[in-house]
Amino acid sequence: MSEMNDVQAGSHRPITASIGEVLVSARGLQKSFGDRQVMKNVDFDMVAGDITVIIGKSGSGKSTLLRALAGLTDPDEGRIMFDGAMVFEDQMRTPAWEQVQSHVGMIFQSYTLWPHMDVLANLTLAPRKKLGLSTAEGLERAERALEEVGMSSHLRSKPSQLSGGERQRVAIARALMMQPKLLLCDEITSALDPPVAAEVLEVLRRLKQDEGIAIALVTHDMAFASKAADRVVFFSDGEVAINDTPEKAFNHSDNAEFKKFVDAVRF
Amino acid sequence: MMIRTYDFDWNVVTSNFPRLLDGLGMTITLTVIVVALSMILAVPVALARMSNVEVVRWVAQGYIELFRCTPLLVQLFWVYYALPTLTGITIPGLLSAAIALTLNLTAFMSEALRSGFQSVPVEQVEAGKMLRLTRWQQIRYIIIPQAVRQQLPVILSLNIALFKDTALVSTIAVADLMFTANKIASESYRALEILTTAALLYFVIAFPVSLILSRVERNMMNGDLRGGKKKRSLAASMIPGAKVQVTR
Numbered sequence: 001m002s003e004m005n006d007v008q009a010g011s012h013r014p015i016t017a018s019i020g021e022v023l024v025s026a027r028g029l030q031k032s033f034g035d036r037q038v039m040k041n042v043d044f045d046m047v048a049g050d051i052t053v054i055i056g057k058s059g060s061g062k063s064t065l066l067r068a069l070a071g072l073t074d075p076d077e078g079r080i081m082f083d084g085a086m087v088f089e090d091q092m093r094t095p096a097w098e099q100v101q102s103h104v105g106m107i108f109q110s111y112t113l114w115p116h117m118d119v120l121a122n123l124t125l126a127p128r129k130k131l132g133l134s135t136a137e138g139l140e141r142a143e144r145a146l147e148e149v150g151m152s153s154h155l156r157s158k159p160s161q162l163s164g165g166e167r168q169r170v171a172i173a174r175a176l177m178m179q180p181k182l183l184l185c186d187e188i189t190s191a192l193d194p195p196v197a198a199e200v201l202e203v204l205r206r207l208k209q210d211e212g213i214a215i216a217l218v219t220h221d222m223a224f225a226s227k228a229a230d231r232v233v234f235f236s237d238g239e240v241a242i243n244d245t246p247e248k249a250f251n252h253s254d255n256a257e258f259k260k261f262v263d264a265v266r267f
Numbered sequence: 268m269m270i271r272t273y274d275f276d277w278n279v280v281t282s283n284f285p286r287l288l289d290g291l292g293m294t295i296t297l298t299v300i301v302v303a304l305s306m307i308l309a310v311p312v313a314l315a316r317m318s319n320v321e322v323v324r325w326v327a328q329g330y331i332e333l334f335r336c337t338p339l340l341v342q343l344f345w346v347y348y349a350l351p352t353l354t355g356i357t358i359p360g361l362l363s364a365a366i367a368l369t370l371n372l373t374a375f376m377s378e379a380l381r382s383g384f385q386s387v388p389v390e391q392v393e394a395g396k397m398l399r400l401t402r403w404q405q406i407r408y409i410i411i412p413q414a415v416r417q418q419l420p421v422i423l424s425l426n427i428a429l430f431k432d433t434a435l436v437s438t439i440a441v442a443d444l445m446f447t448a449n450k451i452a453s454e455s456y457r458a459l460e461i462l463t464t465a466a467l468l469y470f471v472i473a474f475p476v477s478l479i480l481s482r483v484e485r486n487m488m489n490g491d492l493r494g495g496k497k498k499r500s501l502a503a504s505m506i507p508g509a510k511v512q513v514t515r
Protein backbone atom coordinates (compact mmCIF):
# COMPACT_ATOMS: atom_id res chain seq x y z
CA MET A 1 0.00 0.00 0.00
CA SER A 2 1.34 3.42 -0.88
CA GLU A 3 2.12 5.98 1.79
CA MET A 4 -0.82 8.11 0.68
CA ASN A 5 -3.22 5.18 1.04
CA ASP A 6 -1.89 4.49 4.52
CA VAL A 7 -2.60 8.07 5.46
CA GLN A 8 -6.09 7.97 4.03
CA ALA A 9 -6.85 4.81 5.96
CA GLY A 10 -5.55 6.55 9.12
CA SER A 11 -3.14 3.67 9.63
CA HIS A 12 -0.92 3.18 12.62
CA ARG A 13 2.80 3.31 11.75
CA PRO A 14 4.99 1.16 14.01
CA ILE A 15 7.82 2.96 15.78
CA THR A 16 11.30 2.05 14.61
CA ALA A 17 13.42 4.01 17.12
CA SER A 18 15.05 1.69 19.64
CA ILE A 19 15.81 2.60 23.24
CA GLY A 20 18.56 5.21 23.21
CA GLU A 21 17.75 6.52 19.72
CA VAL A 22 16.20 9.92 19.03
CA LEU A 23 12.38 9.66 19.00
CA VAL A 24 11.36 13.32 18.81
CA SER A 25 13.33 16.17 17.34
CA ALA A 26 12.04 19.75 17.28
CA ARG A 27 13.94 22.57 15.62
CA GLY A 28 13.39 26.31 15.69
CA LEU A 29 9.96 26.22 17.32
CA GLN A 30 8.36 29.62 17.74
CA LYS A 31 4.96 30.47 19.12
CA SER A 32 3.29 33.73 20.06
CA PHE A 33 -0.01 34.49 21.73
CA GLY A 34 -0.84 38.03 20.66
CA ASP A 35 2.21 40.19 21.33
CA ARG A 36 3.72 37.68 23.73
CA GLN A 37 6.25 35.23 22.32
CA VAL A 38 6.21 32.09 24.51
CA MET A 39 8.61 29.97 22.42
CA LYS A 40 11.64 31.59 20.79
CA ASN A 41 13.52 29.32 18.48
CA VAL A 42 13.29 26.22 20.68
CA ASP A 43 15.39 23.17 19.78
CA PHE A 44 14.43 20.02 21.66
CA ASP A 45 15.24 16.31 21.35
CA MET A 46 13.81 13.30 23.13
CA VAL A 47 15.38 9.88 23.20
CA ALA A 48 13.25 6.70 23.19
CA GLY A 49 12.96 5.32 26.72
CA ASP A 50 14.25 8.47 28.42
CA ILE A 51 12.63 10.67 31.04
CA THR A 52 13.09 14.34 30.23
CA VAL A 53 12.15 16.72 33.02
CA ILE A 54 11.22 20.21 31.87
CA ILE A 55 11.43 22.97 34.44
CA GLY A 56 11.04 26.71 34.40
CA LYS A 57 8.92 29.57 35.63
CA SER A 58 5.22 29.83 34.77
CA GLY A 59 4.76 31.24 31.28
CA SER A 60 8.27 30.29 30.19
CA GLY A 61 6.99 28.07 27.35
CA LYS A 62 7.13 24.58 28.90
CA SER A 63 3.46 23.70 28.46
CA THR A 64 3.36 25.24 24.99
CA LEU A 65 6.21 22.95 23.94
CA LEU A 66 4.36 19.87 25.26
CA ARG A 67 1.16 20.98 23.53
CA ALA A 68 3.05 21.46 20.28
CA LEU A 69 4.51 17.95 20.54
CA ALA A 70 1.02 16.60 21.37
CA GLY A 71 -0.59 18.25 18.35
CA LEU A 72 -2.86 20.42 20.51
CA THR A 73 -1.10 23.63 19.45
CA ASP A 74 0.59 24.39 16.15
CA PRO A 75 3.81 26.41 16.37
CA ASP A 76 4.10 29.57 14.26
CA GLU A 77 7.49 28.44 12.93
CA GLY A 78 9.75 25.41 13.12
CA ARG A 79 9.82 21.70 12.39
CA ILE A 80 9.00 18.60 14.42
CA MET A 81 10.20 15.11 13.51
CA PHE A 82 8.80 12.00 15.13
CA ASP A 83 10.66 8.72 14.70
CA GLY A 84 12.37 10.09 11.59
CA ALA A 85 9.16 11.33 9.94
CA MET A 86 8.51 15.04 9.47
CA VAL A 87 5.21 15.62 11.28
CA PHE A 88 5.17 19.43 11.34
CA GLU A 89 6.69 21.91 8.94
CA ASP A 90 5.68 25.04 7.02
CA GLN A 91 3.23 25.91 9.81
CA MET A 92 1.13 22.78 9.38
CA ARG A 93 0.89 19.13 10.34
CA THR A 94 2.00 16.75 7.61
CA PRO A 95 0.13 13.56 6.61
CA ALA A 96 2.76 11.59 8.56
CA TRP A 97 1.37 13.08 11.78
CA GLU A 98 -1.85 11.08 11.26
CA GLN A 99 0.21 7.91 11.22
CA VAL A 100 2.23 8.50 14.36
CA GLN A 101 -0.06 10.57 16.59
CA SER A 102 -1.51 7.46 18.22
CA HIS A 103 1.93 6.87 19.75
CA VAL A 104 1.66 10.13 21.71
CA GLY A 105 -0.23 10.33 25.00
CA MET A 106 -0.74 13.33 27.22
CA ILE A 107 -1.73 13.74 30.86
CA PHE A 108 -2.89 17.05 32.25
CA GLN A 109 -2.67 18.77 35.61
CA SER A 110 -6.44 18.73 36.13
CA TYR A 111 -6.83 14.90 35.95
CA THR A 112 -9.37 15.15 33.07
CA LEU A 113 -11.07 11.87 33.85
CA TRP A 114 -14.58 12.04 32.46
CA PRO A 115 -16.76 12.35 35.56
CA HIS A 116 -19.88 10.74 34.10
CA MET A 117 -18.08 7.45 33.39
CA ASP A 118 -16.59 4.93 35.78
CA VAL A 119 -12.90 4.04 35.59
CA LEU A 120 -13.48 1.12 33.21
CA ALA A 121 -15.46 3.28 30.77
CA ASN A 122 -12.85 6.04 30.99
CA LEU A 123 -10.17 3.53 30.04
CA THR A 124 -11.98 1.61 27.32
CA LEU A 125 -13.86 4.32 25.41
CA ALA A 126 -11.01 5.28 23.08
CA PRO A 127 -9.62 1.75 22.52
CA ARG A 128 -13.11 0.48 21.66
CA LYS A 129 -13.87 3.37 19.32
CA LYS A 130 -10.43 3.83 17.75
CA LEU A 131 -8.71 0.44 17.96
CA GLY A 132 -11.87 -1.66 17.58
CA LEU A 133 -11.31 -3.60 20.80
CA SER A 134 -14.19 -5.81 21.96
CA THR A 135 -15.64 -5.38 25.45
CA ALA A 136 -13.68 -8.39 26.71
CA GLU A 137 -10.42 -7.19 25.12
CA GLY A 138 -10.99 -3.71 26.54
CA LEU A 139 -11.59 -5.14 30.01
CA GLU A 140 -8.44 -7.25 29.82
CA ARG A 141 -6.31 -4.31 28.68
CA ALA A 142 -7.87 -2.03 31.31
CA GLU A 143 -7.07 -4.54 34.07
CA ARG A 144 -3.45 -4.69 32.90
CA ALA A 145 -3.15 -0.89 32.70
CA LEU A 146 -4.66 -0.40 36.15
CA GLU A 147 -2.34 -3.03 37.57
CA GLU A 148 0.64 -1.13 36.18
CA VAL A 149 -0.39 1.99 38.07
CA GLY A 150 -1.46 0.14 41.22
CA MET A 151 -5.18 0.82 40.84
CA SER A 152 -6.53 -2.69 40.15
CA SER A 153 -9.29 -2.49 42.74
CA HIS A 154 -10.85 0.65 41.29
CA LEU A 155 -12.21 -0.68 37.99
CA ARG A 156 -15.81 0.27 38.81
CA SER A 157 -15.11 3.42 40.82
CA LYS A 158 -16.33 6.82 39.75
CA PRO A 159 -13.69 9.57 39.42
CA SER A 160 -15.49 11.45 42.22
CA GLN A 161 -14.77 8.53 44.56
CA LEU A 162 -11.01 8.75 43.97
CA SER A 163 -8.41 10.98 45.59
CA GLY A 164 -6.28 13.34 43.49
CA GLY A 165 -3.35 10.93 43.31
CA GLU A 166 -5.63 8.01 42.40
CA ARG A 167 -7.28 10.06 39.66
CA GLN A 168 -3.90 10.96 38.22
CA ARG A 169 -2.82 7.31 38.24
CA VAL A 170 -6.04 6.36 36.44
CA ALA A 171 -5.32 9.14 33.92
CA ILE A 172 -1.91 7.54 33.31
CA ALA A 173 -3.59 4.13 32.89
CA ARG A 174 -6.02 5.66 30.38
CA ALA A 175 -3.12 7.02 28.35
CA LEU A 176 -1.43 3.59 28.51
CA MET A 177 -4.51 1.96 26.97
CA MET A 178 -3.48 3.41 23.59
CA GLN A 179 0.05 1.98 24.08
CA PRO A 180 1.94 5.27 23.59
CA LYS A 181 5.67 5.49 22.94
CA LEU A 182 5.79 9.09 24.12
CA LEU A 183 3.99 10.31 27.23
CA LEU A 184 3.72 14.06 27.81
CA CYS A 185 2.93 15.02 31.40
CA ASP A 186 2.00 18.64 32.03
CA GLU A 187 2.41 19.49 35.73
CA ILE A 188 0.56 16.34 36.69
CA THR A 189 1.71 16.44 40.30
CA SER A 190 1.41 20.14 41.06
CA ALA A 191 -2.03 19.76 42.68
CA LEU A 192 -0.93 16.79 44.81
CA ASP A 193 0.60 16.51 48.27
CA PRO A 194 4.32 15.64 48.14
CA PRO A 195 3.92 11.97 49.24
CA VAL A 196 1.09 11.42 46.72
CA ALA A 197 3.07 13.22 44.02
CA ALA A 198 6.02 10.92 44.76
CA GLU A 199 3.78 7.86 44.25
CA VAL A 200 2.61 9.18 40.85
CA LEU A 201 6.17 9.95 39.77
CA GLU A 202 7.24 6.48 40.85
CA VAL A 203 4.60 5.08 38.48
CA LEU A 204 6.19 7.08 35.64
CA ARG A 205 9.67 5.84 36.55
CA ARG A 206 8.42 2.22 36.43
CA LEU A 207 6.76 2.84 33.05
CA LYS A 208 10.00 4.08 31.61
CA GLN A 209 11.85 1.09 33.04
CA ASP A 210 9.30 -1.64 32.18
CA GLU A 211 7.72 -0.33 28.97
CA GLY A 212 10.50 1.80 27.52
CA ILE A 213 8.14 4.74 27.13
CA ALA A 214 9.75 8.14 26.58
CA ILE A 215 8.37 10.60 29.10
CA ALA A 216 8.47 14.40 29.00
CA LEU A 217 7.48 15.75 32.38
CA VAL A 218 6.89 19.32 33.41
CA THR A 219 7.36 19.34 37.18
CA HIS A 220 8.77 21.32 40.07
CA ASP A 221 9.91 18.16 41.87
CA MET A 222 13.67 18.65 41.86
CA ALA A 223 14.30 15.44 43.82
CA PHE A 224 12.63 13.43 41.06
CA ALA A 225 14.44 15.45 38.38
CA SER A 226 17.83 14.77 39.94
CA LYS A 227 17.22 11.07 40.67
CA ALA A 228 15.02 9.73 37.86
CA ALA A 229 15.48 12.06 34.88
CA ASP A 230 17.83 11.27 32.02
CA ARG A 231 17.81 14.89 30.91
CA VAL A 232 16.83 18.18 32.49
CA VAL A 233 15.64 21.01 30.30
CA PHE A 234 15.37 24.48 31.83
CA PHE A 235 13.16 26.99 30.07
CA SER A 236 13.76 30.67 30.51
CA ASP A 237 11.65 33.32 28.81
CA GLY A 238 10.63 31.05 25.93
CA GLU A 239 14.11 29.65 25.32
CA VAL A 240 15.92 26.47 26.31
CA ALA A 241 18.57 27.78 28.70
CA ILE A 242 19.85 24.37 29.85
CA ASN A 243 19.52 20.94 28.26
CA ASP A 244 21.76 18.49 30.05
CA THR A 245 22.01 15.45 32.29
CA PRO A 246 20.72 16.04 35.84
CA GLU A 247 24.23 15.62 37.21
CA LYS A 248 25.66 18.36 35.00
CA ALA A 249 22.63 20.61 35.25
CA PHE A 250 22.35 20.54 39.04
CA ASN A 251 26.04 20.35 39.95
CA HIS A 252 27.96 22.12 37.22
CA SER A 253 25.65 24.66 35.67
CA ASP A 254 26.67 28.28 36.11
CA ASN A 255 23.32 29.61 34.92
CA ALA A 256 22.34 32.05 37.68
CA GLU A 257 18.67 32.02 36.83
CA PHE A 258 18.59 28.22 36.96
CA LYS A 259 20.29 28.20 40.35
CA LYS A 260 17.90 30.81 41.66
CA PHE A 261 14.90 28.85 40.34
CA VAL A 262 16.08 25.55 41.83
CA ASP A 263 16.73 27.18 45.21
CA ALA A 264 13.31 28.82 45.18
CA VAL A 265 11.56 25.53 44.34
CA ARG A 266 13.56 23.48 46.83
CA PHE A 267 12.86 25.75 49.79
CA MET B 268 -66.79 40.25 50.56
CA MET B 269 -69.57 37.70 50.27
CA ILE B 270 -68.90 34.25 48.88
CA ARG B 271 -71.72 32.95 46.72
CA THR B 272 -73.15 29.60 47.60
CA TYR B 273 -72.64 27.20 44.76
CA ASP B 274 -74.04 23.72 44.31
CA PHE B 275 -71.22 21.58 42.99
CA ASP B 276 -72.21 18.88 40.54
CA TRP B 277 -69.28 16.50 40.24
CA ASN B 278 -71.36 14.13 38.10
CA VAL B 279 -70.45 16.28 35.12
CA VAL B 280 -66.82 15.48 35.83
CA THR B 281 -67.30 11.73 36.26
CA SER B 282 -69.45 11.46 33.17
CA ASN B 283 -66.94 13.41 31.07
CA PHE B 284 -63.78 12.05 32.67
CA PRO B 285 -62.91 9.74 29.74
CA ARG B 286 -63.05 12.78 27.39
CA LEU B 287 -60.77 14.72 29.72
CA LEU B 288 -58.35 11.78 29.80
CA ASP B 289 -58.37 11.71 25.99
CA GLY B 290 -57.48 15.40 26.04
CA LEU B 291 -54.75 14.73 28.59
CA GLY B 292 -53.46 11.96 26.34
CA MET B 293 -53.18 14.45 23.47
CA THR B 294 -51.40 16.96 25.74
CA ILE B 295 -48.88 14.35 26.89
CA THR B 296 -48.34 13.02 23.36
CA LEU B 297 -47.70 16.53 22.06
CA THR B 298 -45.32 17.25 24.96
CA VAL B 299 -43.35 14.03 24.42
CA ILE B 300 -43.03 14.62 20.66
CA VAL B 301 -41.97 18.26 21.09
CA VAL B 302 -39.49 17.50 23.90
CA ALA B 303 -37.93 14.63 21.94
CA LEU B 304 -37.59 16.68 18.76
CA SER B 305 -36.24 19.70 20.63
CA MET B 306 -33.63 17.65 22.49
CA ILE B 307 -32.33 16.38 19.15
CA LEU B 308 -32.53 19.69 17.26
CA ALA B 309 -31.08 21.73 20.12
CA VAL B 310 -27.69 19.99 19.77
CA PRO B 311 -26.87 21.23 16.24
CA VAL B 312 -28.36 24.65 17.02
CA ALA B 313 -26.19 24.96 20.14
CA LEU B 314 -23.13 23.86 18.15
CA ALA B 315 -24.00 26.34 15.37
CA ARG B 316 -24.34 29.07 18.00
CA MET B 317 -20.71 28.36 19.03
CA SER B 318 -19.42 27.95 15.47
CA ASN B 319 -16.25 29.70 14.34
CA VAL B 320 -18.01 30.52 11.08
CA GLU B 321 -19.65 33.89 11.64
CA VAL B 322 -22.55 33.37 9.24
CA VAL B 323 -23.51 30.08 10.89
CA ARG B 324 -23.28 31.69 14.33
CA TRP B 325 -25.43 34.66 13.24
CA VAL B 326 -28.11 32.45 11.71
CA ALA B 327 -28.32 30.35 14.89
CA GLN B 328 -28.39 33.43 17.09
CA GLY B 329 -31.03 35.09 14.90
CA TYR B 330 -33.28 32.03 15.15
CA ILE B 331 -32.82 31.78 18.93
CA GLU B 332 -33.54 35.45 19.57
CA LEU B 333 -36.56 35.45 17.23
CA PHE B 334 -38.22 32.64 19.16
CA ARG B 335 -37.13 33.82 22.60
CA CYS B 336 -38.32 37.37 22.09
CA THR B 337 -41.77 36.80 20.59
CA PRO B 338 -44.82 35.34 22.39
CA LEU B 339 -45.46 31.63 21.93
CA LEU B 340 -49.11 32.39 21.06
CA VAL B 341 -47.99 34.63 18.19
CA GLN B 342 -45.64 31.89 16.94
CA LEU B 343 -48.47 29.36 17.13
CA PHE B 344 -50.88 31.60 15.24
CA TRP B 345 -48.20 32.50 12.71
CA VAL B 346 -47.51 28.86 11.84
CA TYR B 347 -51.22 27.97 11.76
CA TYR B 348 -52.69 31.05 10.02
CA ALA B 349 -49.85 33.02 8.38
CA LEU B 350 -47.55 30.31 7.04
CA PRO B 351 -50.26 28.72 4.82
CA THR B 352 -50.83 32.16 3.29
CA LEU B 353 -47.17 32.30 2.40
CA THR B 354 -46.77 28.72 1.17
CA GLY B 355 -50.27 27.88 -0.02
CA ILE B 356 -50.14 24.68 2.01
CA THR B 357 -52.66 24.23 4.82
CA ILE B 358 -51.05 22.78 7.90
CA PRO B 359 -53.32 20.78 10.24
CA GLY B 360 -53.69 22.15 13.78
CA LEU B 361 -51.77 19.36 15.50
CA LEU B 362 -48.86 19.63 13.06
CA SER B 363 -48.83 23.45 13.39
CA ALA B 364 -48.78 23.07 17.17
CA ALA B 365 -45.92 20.56 17.02
CA ILE B 366 -43.90 22.82 14.66
CA ALA B 367 -44.41 26.03 16.66
CA LEU B 368 -43.81 24.42 20.05
CA THR B 369 -40.72 22.56 18.78
CA LEU B 370 -39.22 25.71 17.26
CA ASN B 371 -39.89 27.59 20.49
CA LEU B 372 -38.55 24.94 22.87
CA THR B 373 -35.51 24.25 20.67
CA ALA B 374 -34.49 27.91 20.93
CA PHE B 375 -34.52 27.80 24.75
CA MET B 376 -33.10 24.27 24.95
CA SER B 377 -30.19 25.09 22.65
CA GLU B 378 -29.18 28.00 24.86
CA ALA B 379 -29.27 25.70 27.91
CA LEU B 380 -27.13 23.17 26.05
CA ARG B 381 -24.71 25.85 24.82
CA SER B 382 -24.22 26.97 28.39
CA GLY B 383 -23.64 23.33 29.36
CA PHE B 384 -21.19 22.77 26.49
CA GLN B 385 -19.19 25.81 27.53
CA SER B 386 -19.07 24.61 31.13
CA VAL B 387 -17.16 21.45 30.14
CA PRO B 388 -13.47 22.16 30.84
CA VAL B 389 -11.40 22.35 27.67
CA GLU B 390 -8.92 19.80 29.09
CA GLN B 391 -11.72 17.20 29.19
CA VAL B 392 -12.12 17.59 25.44
CA GLU B 393 -8.37 17.73 24.83
CA ALA B 394 -8.01 14.44 26.75
CA GLY B 395 -10.42 12.93 24.23
CA LYS B 396 -8.47 14.47 21.39
CA MET B 397 -5.23 13.01 22.74
CA LEU B 398 -6.91 9.60 22.77
CA ARG B 399 -7.69 10.13 19.07
CA LEU B 400 -11.46 10.40 19.45
CA THR B 401 -12.99 12.16 16.46
CA ARG B 402 -14.69 15.53 16.88
CA TRP B 403 -18.11 13.87 16.80
CA GLN B 404 -17.01 11.21 19.34
CA GLN B 405 -15.75 13.99 21.64
CA ILE B 406 -19.16 15.71 21.38
CA ARG B 407 -21.18 12.49 21.71
CA TYR B 408 -19.30 10.82 24.57
CA ILE B 409 -17.63 13.66 26.49
CA ILE B 410 -19.40 16.97 25.93
CA ILE B 411 -23.12 16.14 25.60
CA PRO B 412 -23.41 13.86 28.67
CA GLN B 413 -21.66 16.41 30.87
CA ALA B 414 -23.55 19.37 29.40
CA VAL B 415 -26.94 17.68 29.80
CA ARG B 416 -26.10 16.68 33.35
CA GLN B 417 -24.95 20.19 34.16
CA GLN B 418 -28.09 21.72 32.67
CA LEU B 419 -30.57 19.06 33.81
CA PRO B 420 -32.47 21.40 36.18
CA VAL B 421 -32.87 23.98 33.41
CA ILE B 422 -33.90 21.34 30.87
CA LEU B 423 -36.48 19.83 33.23
CA SER B 424 -37.85 23.31 34.03
CA LEU B 425 -38.22 24.04 30.32
CA ASN B 426 -40.05 20.75 29.83
CA ILE B 427 -42.48 21.45 32.68
CA ALA B 428 -43.11 24.91 31.26
CA LEU B 429 -43.74 23.42 27.83
CA PHE B 430 -46.20 20.86 29.24
CA LYS B 431 -48.25 23.72 30.71
CA ASP B 432 -47.83 25.92 27.62
CA THR B 433 -49.39 23.24 25.42
CA ALA B 434 -52.72 24.62 26.73
CA LEU B 435 -52.24 27.38 24.16
CA VAL B 436 -52.78 24.91 21.32
CA SER B 437 -56.47 24.83 22.28
CA THR B 438 -56.70 28.18 20.47
CA ILE B 439 -56.02 26.46 17.13
CA ALA B 440 -58.56 23.68 17.74
CA VAL B 441 -56.16 20.94 18.80
CA ALA B 442 -58.15 18.62 21.09
CA ASP B 443 -55.80 18.77 24.05
CA LEU B 444 -56.84 18.80 27.70
CA MET B 445 -57.57 22.55 27.75
CA PHE B 446 -59.59 22.45 24.53
CA THR B 447 -61.61 19.47 25.75
CA ALA B 448 -62.20 20.99 29.18
CA ASN B 449 -63.31 24.27 27.64
CA LYS B 450 -65.67 22.43 25.31
CA ILE B 451 -67.23 20.38 28.13
CA ALA B 452 -67.54 23.52 30.26
CA SER B 453 -69.41 25.30 27.45
CA GLU B 454 -71.71 22.34 26.92
CA SER B 455 -72.50 21.75 30.58
CA TYR B 456 -72.27 25.29 31.99
CA ARG B 457 -70.12 23.72 34.75
CA ALA B 458 -66.87 25.61 34.22
CA LEU B 459 -65.86 25.52 37.88
CA GLU B 460 -65.92 21.72 38.21
CA ILE B 461 -64.45 21.02 34.79
CA LEU B 462 -61.69 23.62 34.80
CA THR B 463 -60.75 22.72 38.39
CA THR B 464 -60.45 19.08 37.30
CA ALA B 465 -58.38 20.11 34.27
CA ALA B 466 -56.08 22.15 36.51
CA LEU B 467 -55.72 19.15 38.83
CA LEU B 468 -54.85 16.88 35.91
CA TYR B 469 -52.10 19.30 34.78
CA PHE B 470 -50.88 19.41 38.38
CA VAL B 471 -50.88 15.61 38.80
CA ILE B 472 -48.48 15.32 35.85
CA ALA B 473 -46.31 18.39 36.45
CA PHE B 474 -45.91 18.07 40.22
CA PRO B 475 -43.98 14.75 40.26
CA VAL B 476 -41.65 16.14 37.57
CA SER B 477 -41.19 19.24 39.69
CA LEU B 478 -40.35 17.04 42.69
CA ILE B 479 -37.78 15.16 40.59
CA LEU B 480 -36.35 18.52 39.53
CA SER B 481 -36.00 19.62 43.16
CA ARG B 482 -34.30 16.35 44.02
CA VAL B 483 -31.90 16.65 41.10
CA GLU B 484 -31.06 20.22 42.12
CA ARG B 485 -30.57 19.17 45.75
CA ASN B 486 -28.28 16.31 44.73
CA MET B 487 -26.26 18.60 42.48
CA MET B 488 -25.97 21.16 45.25
CA ASN B 489 -24.84 18.49 47.70
CA GLY B 490 -22.15 17.10 45.45
CA ASP B 491 -21.91 14.41 42.88
CA LEU B 492 -25.13 13.09 41.36
CA ARG B 493 -24.08 9.47 41.55
CA GLY B 494 -22.44 8.96 44.89
CA GLY B 495 -19.06 9.93 46.10
CA LYS B 496 -18.22 12.45 48.75
CA LYS B 497 -21.08 14.76 49.63
CA LYS B 498 -20.18 18.43 49.69
CA ARG B 499 -22.52 21.20 50.70
CA SER B 500 -22.14 24.48 48.92
CA LEU B 501 -21.56 27.63 50.93
CA ALA B 502 -24.91 29.02 49.79
CA ALA B 503 -26.71 25.83 50.86
CA SER B 504 -25.15 25.91 54.33
CA MET B 505 -26.22 29.54 54.79
CA ILE B 506 -29.92 28.83 54.25
CA PRO B 507 -31.68 29.42 57.60
CA GLY B 508 -32.46 26.13 59.29
CA ALA B 509 -30.14 24.14 57.04
CA LYS B 510 -28.81 21.00 58.64
CA VAL B 511 -25.06 21.10 59.15
CA GLN B 512 -23.42 18.16 57.46
CA VAL B 513 -20.01 17.02 58.55
CA THR B 514 -17.84 16.25 55.56
CA ARG B 515 -14.69 14.17 55.43
